[in-house]
Amino acid sequence: MNLPTVQFTKEQELFREEVRTFLQQELQKGTFQTKCDSWLSGSDPAFSRIIAEQGWIGMTWPKEYGGAERSSIDRYILTEEFLAIGAPVAAHWFADRQTGPLLLRFGTDYQKNFFLPKIVKGECFFAIGLSEPNSGSDLASVKTKAEKVEGGWIVNGAKTWTSNAQDAHYMVTLVRTEPVTEKKHQGLSQLIINLKSEGVTITPIRYLTGEHHFNDVFFDNVFVPDEMVVGTLGNGWAQGLAELAYERSGPERILSTFPLLNEAMEELKRQQDIEGLAQISKLVAELWSLRNLSIGVAKVLEEGGEVGVSAALVKSVGTKFEQKIPEIVRLLLDVYPQLHADRAVDRYLAESTLHAPGFTIRGGTSEVLYGIIAKGVLAG
Template sequence: MSQQSHFRFEPFPQSKALMALRKEVRCFLGDEEKQGSWTPGPEGWAGFDRGFSKRLAARGWVGMTWPKKYGGHERTAMERHVVTEELLSAGAPVRAHWVADRQSGPVLLRFGTERQRELYLPRIAKGECTFCIGMSEAGSGSDLASVRTRAVPVEGGWRVSGAKLWTSNAHRAHMMILFARTASVEEDRRGGVSQFLVDLQSPGITINGIQNLAGESDFNEVVFDEVFIPEDMLIGTVGNGWNQVSSELTYERSGPDRWLSTYFLLRQLVAHTARQPSGSSHVATGRLVAHLWTLQRMSLSIAGMLQQGITPYTEAALVKDLGTGFEREIPDIARMVVPELERLGADHNGVLQAALERATLHAPSFSIRGGTREILRGIIAKSMGMR
């Protein structure tokens, strides 16, 4: 078997216009911070603030690449990447619009009906409509083809029963894109699944909060008990859900959110190394920074591919695998560079300690969300002719 890679990572030069856009976003964030609307902290970009999302939308930074007729701004994928990178590296609270802007909107643009686009895309672009992802289930893990939530055709639509798990921000979201089985596994394991738009206020839906290891409750179980979904809420065609989800996951896996979750901790670590330099700390911290820049360049390259109309499935899987590994490595290196007694014994290390504690508790989830490492490496190996 051939083991030749088909990866297409290429340098994508940043123009003066992109650099000016970076400066514009930084000025906006600086003004917002001065006004007290947000404060950078250990949670990074995980903060949820509808008001902040609406102010971003007013600047044209939500739905950036979408057609103007749907409330978008027809900017390039590279421009969107620059804005995203600046927001996430600053730790801005973007979660209220994040899923809708990153993947739900693009799914509707590519597969949705005209009515669905007209109904939801302008609301997303204004920062007014929050989406969540209805993919994962208990007992299925990253094997989406084994989902058991079932949509049965009835007069005028579909009747759904089942449950989705680890659904981030479902308790705050207005809508969900649901991945459900519309044919039995025996009939067609991958061809028997479809996607639906679901109003989370629909009768028969129960949302149960799940507290994570850090004591936070952004995860949820969403239970569907004979929930009716109108026929015009089917996304794409019946049985095409697998292809649609594969496309959607490219957006989820390739962006800066897969290597900037613990960036706040890295900044504290770099600051500590500058205050108390040593050979070993310089080597360890420098290595992390070098990895950061490598991931940034790879992610920029993917944005360039998207701009050219290429769907980089394998490249997205590679960046996600490397990026989440990098995120998990940062707290390990921080503990090595700054021993516990040193962290606890100095006032200036208090922020570093808080960031390290949070990163340590969240790190186990980094390589799971958006697809486990095993799934991603299977995609990569297949592209190299190794399976």
């Protein structure tokens, strides 16, 4: 990997302070509660609207759509601060991270003008409809089908593991618009489906914690107007791959359990446990290296470079790191993990332990990523 190193400017350090102070103040006001894995499972539409009022959703997008044209490194800083404190940012997460960039790249003027300003205001949330009951890693085998009718498409099929569909207004949905041929990556398209449409049924799949985070989503003769086709018909595979680069390398692939790491460090400091702090410091050193890689990928993305392999690498190593934190913390501290514990470290440990199995599955399993990395290395 040949990734650039990034030095934060003075303005960027000040921005970090601004975000950190704001979040601390909101926390003290009781606006939100902290949790581990908050970017995916901490959905709070009211909190997302508060974030929108700060101008912090779609902050890198063009001003004509309500964005602030700030750099992706500014967005990286903002995201790090959300994750470090464990703020509930899941409601607007997908729209901010990938639907906006997808529409900016492939969307029609109508789609950009209709969706982007609403996303920026925290009024429009998106879900990502890729996986199906028999189609996860092998996405080209999706069976959800769209058939052409006058003025649009009729969609039938089902998506599964759909994060946050219960709070989302729309779903970017990968569907088959042409019959399968030997070239099964062809004939797929991305449709924006209004989740309030007639024929859409959303049913919860509960987490190990009992939380309602992801869902089964069924489509029974759902009408989708022509203007909701994203990009080029039949090009859904290539467009979806472009989206994955945004999905795989961000700080959320290394910081899902950071609140636990931080709180464990504070406990060990309180207990003056030098040996325990030495163990934790090894994790901090690892985190620092991963973070440099992840920021490097963000920089290359901003410059329009190719990041498929390096994003896969960051995700595969980063998610193993996130999983390791609860394993190590439970050996270092006298803990009593419970989801509703008063002591933060007990609560964070319970959340982290029960969420951790998903880290190396969501956004592409580690085994699939190893395949991408190996092919990339062989291709030189």
